[in-house]
Amino acid sequence: xxxxxxxxxxxxxxxxxxxxxxxxxxxxxxxxxxxxxxxxxxxxxxxxxxxxxxxxxxxxxxxxxxxxxxxxxxxxxxxxxxxxxxxxxxxxxxxxxxxxxxxxxxxxxxxxxx
Amino acid sequence: xxxxxxxxxxxxxxxxxxxxxxxxxxxxxxxxxxxxxxxxxxxxxxxxxxxxxxxxxxxxxxxxxxxxxxxxxxxxxxxxxxxxxxxxxxxxxxxxxxxxxxxxxxxxxxxxx
Numbered sequence: 001x002x003x004x005x006x007x008x009x010x011x012x013x014x015x016x017x018x019x020x021x022x023x024x025x026x027x028x029x030x031x032x033x034x035x036x037x038x039x040x041x042x043x044x045x046x047x048x049x050x051x052x053x054x055x056x057x058x059x060x061x062x063x064x065x066x067x068x069x070x071x072x073x074x075x076x077x078x079x080x081x082x083x084x085x086x087x088x089x090x091x092x093x094x095x096x097x098x099x100x101x102x103x104x105x106x107x108x109x110x111x112x113x114x
Numbered sequence: 115x116x117x118x119x120x121x122x123x124x125x126x127x128x129x130x131x132x133x134x135x136x137x138x139x140x141x142x143x144x145x146x147x148x149x150x151x152x153x154x155x156x157x158x159x160x161x162x163x164x165x166x167x168x169x170x171x172x173x174x175x176x177x178x179x180x181x182x183x184x185x186x187x188x189x190x191x192x193x194x195x196x197x198x199x200x201x202x203x204x205x206x207x208x209x210x211x212x213x214x215x216x217x218x219x220x221x222x223x224x225x226x227x
Binding site: 035037042043044045046047050091101102103104105106107 | 117147149156157159202204206215218219221
């Protein structure tokens with residue numbers, strides 16, 4: 001079974017600075033999908049960014065980008081120019097091509113300091 | 115397009131009772147998944163329904179069950195509630211296809227006393 005680990009339970013960043021959230025996963029599959037979700041204090045989870053494992057190019061969405069290291073099974077999220085609205089729980093998720101369900105990491109709580 | 119809706123938003127039940135939670139997916143989404151979120155265990159997958167059939171199931175006891183209707187709306191039922199069932203229950207819907215993300219509802223906060 002696949003597992004997802006987020007080793008940083010909490011992180012903080014100054015407004016306008018850059019922060020990187022770590023995620024590692026364990027799998028024996030060669031093709032899969034990775035996602036970062038954000039859960040603000042209002043609780044509704046929203047997708048931040050996704051990455052297909054067969055793509056070598058790292059995904060980017062505005063201020064959010066990933067560093068996908070397939071051999072190391074690492075999928076970190078970089079948030080540039082952090083904003084107060086970025087404060088939330090961030091979850092890394094893995095999706096196998098052979099199953100429909102997502103496996104989520106334990107989450108990292110990000111605080112943005114003014 | 116309306117998002118995923120869940121009802122009720124908050125619920126307080128007593129040990130031993132049963133509860134039914136409802137989820138309406140985004141229009142056109144036929145896959146509905148349920149998750150239990152607790153501070154200690156994080157997000158744990160309960161089950162997924164597609165076209166009225168349970169397609170995947172997580173590692174939860176049989177007290178947790180669900181169903182999906184022809185309009186893709188889904189219900190989750192928990193019987194014989196235990197204190198440990200207190201959690202935020204999240205529903206997520208998606209289009210068919212592995213690349214598609216799940217869209218989450220606001221959740222139902224269940225408290226068992």
